[in-house]
Amino acid sequence: MNPKVLQLRDQVNSLESHMHSVLEELLHNIEDSVDRPISTYPIYDKNSLVADMQRRKKAISLEELELQTDISSSTIKRMLKDPSKTSLDNFLTIANELGMKIWIEK
Known part of the structure; x- marks a missing residue:
């Protein structure tokens, strides 16, 4: 051959x-x-969502998250305490970086 x-x-x-x-x-x-x-959260169950985000955040440092998202660490800290006090864009960016797939339905 x-x-x-x-x-x-x-x-x-x-x-x-x-x-x-x-x-x-x-x-x-x-x-x-x-x-x-896939985790799902009722619209008014903010505590479960925040707890899941904080658990996932432990795998990455705040500085790395800031570098990867171009969102200041103070904004990230504030958002992790209360996501309702941040912009939707920032929330979705951080959630995506933490490996959370989030969609919003009307």
């Missing part, structure tokens, strides 16, 4: 193996997410 054909066959086998491992990881992540449903 032609050496180029053998080389291509090896590349195909390698890609196939890589695709298989990526799909297995994706399936594993989907199975894990079933055990961790």
Whole structure:
């Protein structure tokens, strides 16, 4: 057989193996997410939302959050105490940076 054909066959086998491992990881992540449903908050349950944001904030320093969002650390602190006293844009930016997917329905 032609050496180029053998080389291509090896590349195909390698890609196939890589695709298989990526799909297995994706399936594993989907199975894990079933055990961790998306948090939902009733519109008037501000305390649960704030508690979840503060819990997630522990994984990142205030300075890193400030650098990543261009929102001052004092504004972030104030928002984490009471999100109703900040702009919606700032709230959504911080929530997104903390890995929270939030949408607003009318």
